[in-house]
Amino acid sequence: MARHVFNRIREGVVGYDKYFECKEDVFGKIDFTSYQxxxxxxxMLAYEVSSDLIDEDVRMSESTCLESMYRICKAVIAVFGPEYSREPIVEDTTRLLAINASSGFPWMLGSIDYIHWEWKNCPFVWQERYMDHVRACTVILEVVASQDLWIWHSFFGMTGSHNDINMLQRSPVFVRLAEGNSPPVNVNINGHNYNKGYYLADDIYHQWTTIMQTIPNPVGEKSKRFSQEQEGTRKDVERAFGVLQSRWGIVRYPARTWSTKKLWEVMTACVTMHNMIVGDERPEHIYDQGFQF
Structure with a gap:
């Protein structure tokens, strides 16, 4: 994370939550600063270190470190979420379609997939619901990512016992598609007009017109080449997962909280800050390829 991105986050959370302001107590002792x-x-979010290891660097107690982490997650979601966790608007859709068309997949909106985040401290009464196929309690994160690793959609909170098909039936992406609230796309293919784009996915998903699946057993040179290119493009979402987990180690290791609300806040804040870093590192020439909007 660049220094100016950190300062922007710090200024945003200070303006949102007075807890981060430097104050004096009744004895005149100065409180911890917003930088600390x-x-x-x-x-704690980036390196997944315990709170009692932070006190040597910032001179803060374990409880204060934990409270600061959960408060900054709430503040990031409230302040930066509307900008960095929003749905694609018309301008975003135009840029995504143009970039994906240059990659050989016109009218494609992104790649969709999901991962499991292990929940170490899942309450015993909930463990049957959150148990996945490897017999571990997990919570599922579904995302749609583009070529530049920007996460355009994140849906977190489903229990680990669900599979891809169950997730698909509950995903807000396809609920919006069913309601006609999908990103506007006007396409004419072989004389047929289509008003929806499509997403790249693996072969376990349904055979819908809005999902392009991987060819399981390609036959012929043409099918093999197409399957190879499609798999390479679909790896954008896998790359996004890898970068998200490498930047925010807390989502790479088992979660230790007891609250599902805190799980959602941590994951959503990490996705939001991931997009902030991607937007900051995005090269300017990505808008200068002949398809400005």
Whole structure:
């Protein structure tokens, strides 16, 4: 994370939550600064270190570090979520379609997939619901990512016992498609007009017109080449998962909280800050390829 991105986050959370302001107590003792609290919180999110290891660097207690981390997650979602966790607007859809068309997949909106986040401290009464196929309690994150690793959609909170098909039936992406609220796309193919784009997915998903699946057993040179290119493009979402977990180690290791609400806040905040870093590192020439909007 660049320094100016960190400062932007710090300024945003200070303006949202007075907890991060530097104050004096009744004895005139100066409280911890916003730099100390934000540094402790982001280090815990990035390196997945326990709160009692942070006190040597920022001189804060374990409880203060934990409170700072959960408060900064709430503040990031409230302040930066509307900008960095929103659905694609018309301009975004135009840019995505143009970039994907240059990659050989016109009218494609992104790649969709999901991962499991292990929940170490899942309450015993809930373990049957959250148990996945490898007999571990997990919570599912579904995302739609583009070529530049921007996560355009994230849906987190489904129990680990669900599979791809169950997730698909509950995903807000396809609920919006069914309601006619999908990103506007006007396409004419072989004399037929289509008003929806499609997503790349693996072969376990349904055979819908809005999902292009991988060819399981390609026959012929043409099918093999197409399957190879499609698999290479679909790896965008896998790359996004890898970068998200490498930047925010807390989602790479088992979660230790007891609250499902805190799980959602941590994951959503990490996705939001991931998009902030991607937007900051995005090269300017990506808009100068002849398809400006």
């Amino acid at each position: 609290k934000c540094t402790a919180a982001i280090r």
